Amino acid sequence: MFYWTVILEFEKKNSFDAVRERLVQFMEQFNEVTRGPKMELVFFRDAILHILRITRIIRTDRGCVMLVGVGGSGKQSLTKLSSFLGGYDTFQITLSRAYNASNLMDDLKQLYKTAGQHGRGVTFIFTDNDIKEEGFLEYLNNVLSSGEVANLLTREDNDEICNELIMPMKKEFPKRIPTPDNLYDYFISRVRKNLHLVLCFSPVLFNLFFLKILCITNHNP
Numbered sequence: 001m002f003y004w005t006v007i008l009e010f011e012k013k014n015s016f017d018a019v020r021e022r023l024v025q026f027m028e029q030f031n032e033v034t035r036g037p038k039m040e041l042v043f044f045r046d047a048i049l050h051i052l053r054i055t056r057i058i059r060t061d062r063g064c065v066m067l068v069g070v071g072g073s074g075k076q077s078l079t080k081l082s083s084f085l086g087g088y089d090t091f092q093i094t095l096s097r098a099y100n101a102s103n104l105m106d107d108l109k110q111l112y113k114t115a116g117q118h119g120r121g122v123t124f125i126f127t128d129n130d131i132k133e134e135g136f137l138e139y140l141n142n143v144l145s146s147g148e149v150a151n152l153l154t155r156e157d158n159d160e161i162c163n164e165l166i167m168p169m170k171k172e173f174p175k176r177i178p179t180p181d182n183l184y185d186y187f188i189s190r191v192r193k194n195l196h197l198v199l200c201f202s203p204v205l206f207n208l209f210f211l212k213i214l215c216i217t218n219h220n221p
Contacts, residue, residue: 054082083123115194
């Protein structure tokens with residue numbers, strides 16, 4: 001992984017300049033394979049440390065993180081590069097006036113299939129601007145707490161996922177019987193392992209988020 005290349009460079013030379021050179025190279029690679037505006041980051045000391053922290057967290061199983069800072073401070077850009085260093089896909093919702101809870105559920109379903117069914121690491125960047133409805137926070141709370149989102153998958157989705165996970169589960173847990181319940185639990189465990197939620201909030205929304213989550217938790221004991 002690119003991440004270990006950066007770490008080894010730092011440990012070998014104990015120099016931020018050496019790490020900076022590596023990050024510039026990886027940013028150029030990122031720009032080559034990514035559509036849209038080119039990323040042009042300035043890798044000062046704090047930016048480098050933030051990238052290493054974010055990458056370390058999301059490369060940990062079930063690793064999720066909240067980044068708090070004013071708009072334009074680089075939260076999303078640093079996360080995208082960190083996700084690239086970790087070898088993960090990066091996903092953000094495509095916000096529009098018509099975007100609602102049903103659209104969020106559709107996006108979560110695809111993320112769950114990527115992380116749980118296909119077993120690929122994916123970074124889900126969610127910003128305070130993406131909170132079009134307060135109910136979005138409850139979905140995020142479910143993703144972070146148990147990994148289970150009510151009514152996310154249809155019966156057909158469940159059957160497809162369970163059938164595809166029989167062999168991977170047998171390989172990883174030979175003694176576990178492939179019952180529907182065991183397969184579903186295995187699916188959720190892979191989702192929680194591979195789906196990394198990164199919340200990019202302003203200081204004001206940071207406080208509001210925790211207030212809402214506290215209200216949701218107290219309302220649903």
